[in-house]
Amino acid sequence: MSGVFLTGASGLVGGLLLRRLAKECPQRPVFALVHNRQAVSAHANVHLIPGDITETGLGMPAEVYRQLCRGIGTVVHCAASTRFALPLHESRRINVEGTANIMALARRAPHLRSFLHISSTFIAGRKRGELRETPLRESAGWFTSYEQSKFEAEQLILEQGSDLPWAIARLSTLVGHSQTGHIAQFNYFHQLLRLIPRNPFPVIPGTPGAPVDVVADDWVSESLLKIVQKPPAAGSVLHLCAGPAQSMPAHEVLELAFRLHRRDRPGSRATLPSFVSLSEFETFIADARTRGSEKLWRMAELLLLCLPHLEVHQNFLNTGTTALLAQSGITPVRTREFLPRVIASCWQA
Numbered sequence: 001m002s003g004v005f006l007t008g009a010s011g012l013v014g015g016l017l018l019r020r021l022a023k024e025c026p027q028r029p030v031f032a033l034v035h036n037r038q039a040v041s042a043h044a045n046v047h048l049i050p051g052d053i054t055e056t057g058l059g060m061p062a063e064v065y066r067q068l069c070r071g072i073g074t075v076v077h078c079a080a081s082t083r084f085a086l087p088l089h090e091s092r093r094i095n096v097e098g099t100a101n102i103m104a105l106a107r108r109a110p111h112l113r114s115f116l117h118i119s120s121t122f123i124a125g126r127k128r129g130e131l132r133e134t135p136l137r138e139s140a141g142w143f144t145s146y147e148q149s150k151f152e153a154e155q156l157i158l159e160q161g162s163d164l165p166w167a168i169a170r171l172s173t174l175v176g177h178s179q180t181g182h183i184a185q186f187n188y189f190h191q192l193l194r195l196i197p198r199n200p201f202p203v204i205p206g207t208p209g210a211p212v213d214v215v216a217d218d219w220v221s222e223s224l225l226k227i228v229q230k231p232p233a234a235g236s237v238l239h240l241c242a243g244p245a246q247s248m249p250a251h252e253v254l255e256l257a258f259r260l261h262r263r264d265r266p267g268s269r270a271t272l273p274s275f276v277s278l279s280e281f282e283t284f285i286a287d288a289r290t291r292g293s294e295k296l297w298r299m300a301e302l303l304l305l306c307l308p309h310l311e312v313h314q315n316f317l318n319t320g321t322t323a324l325l326a327q328s329g330i331t332p333v334r335t336r337e338f339l340p341r342v343i344a345s346c347w348q349a
Helices: 012-024 062-071 088-095 097-107 145-160 188-193 217-229 250-264 278-290 294-306 319-326 335-348
Strands: 003-007 030-034 046-050 072-077 114-120 129-131 166-171 173-176 203-205 214-216 236-240 274-276 314-316
Touching: 003 012, 003 097, 012 030, 012 046, 012 217, 062 072, 062 097, 072 097, 072 217, 088 097, 088 145, 097 114, 097 145, 114 145, 114 217, 145 166, 166 217, 173 188, 173 217, 173 335, 188 294, 188 335, 203 278, 203 294, 214 217, 214 335, 217 236, 217 319, 236 319, 250 335, 274 278, 278 294
Parallel strands: 003 030, 003 072, 030 046, 072 114, 114 166, 129 314, 166 236, 173 214, 203 274
Antiparallel strands: none
C-alpha cells in the first residue's frame, strides 16, 4: 500500500490529520516531515522524517528523498506559517517557496495519485462578496502577508501544477472541538475573545451583519481524512468552512461572547462595543496613541490585524464540498451549538 507524505504534522491541522490517519488507517504508512521529532506523538504506522520545506530537497539526505518518493501515493501539504504580522518575504519563503519544494517532491513520486494542498479562505483578502469553490486568479489586495502568501501559493499550483493530480482545500478558522469545546491551539480568534474581561474598546471595526465563518477541529480532521481516503477529482477546490448556512453575523458572535462572560462573572464591567468603520476605528486608536496609552495601542494592533474582514463582507460558498462529504456521511456542524462551548473553554484556559 502506498504511503501518505504529510507536512506540518506538528501544527494544528497536520497534527489533527496525523492522529486520524494513525487511528483509522493503521496499515497505511504515513511519512511525516518534522522539524522536531518530540513535537509529534509516536504511532506504529508513522515514520518521522526530519526536514525543512524551505530547503531544496527538503533538507534530507538524497537517498532518503529518493526512497520517500518511491514509497508515497498521496501528498498532503499542511505546513505553513500562519502568522499575520510576519514580513512578506518570510511568509513567501515558507508558504510559497515551501509549496514549490513539495511540488518538486510530488513530481518525483512515480505512484502519486493525489496532491492535496491545504489553503485558507483568507486568500480572499480584501475581496468582497462570494468566494466560490473555484480557482481564484484575481485579487483585490490583502490585509496581511499571510493572506497574500497563501494566495500566491495557490497561484503557483494553478500555473505550474498541470502535471500533478492536485486538489486545494481552503479552511476557515479552526476554533475548537465541537463536543467538548477544547481548544487545541490558540489563534487570533481566541485572543480577541480573551480581551473581553478587560475590554477597553467602546468601538471595534466591522459591520454587525458581517458573516463570521469558523469551524470545529474534529469536523475538519474527519473531513480531511475522508478526502485523503477518497481523493476528489484533480483540479478540485474544496471549502472546509461554515459557509452561508452556518456562519453567524458578527453582532451575534459578539453578543454571545459578552452574554457568556457576564453569566460567568456577574460583577464584570466589560461593556459591549459598537461597530464602526475601519477608518473610524483607526482614528479612535490614533487619538488614544497621542494620549500615551501604549497598552491600548498594543491591544488595538490585534484588532487591526484580525477584524478588517468584518467590513468587506465575505461569504465562502461550500455547497460542492458539503455534497461531497455527505457521500461519506459527514454533515455540517452547527456553529450556534458548538461555539458557546469553545468560548467558555477560552476563558478557562
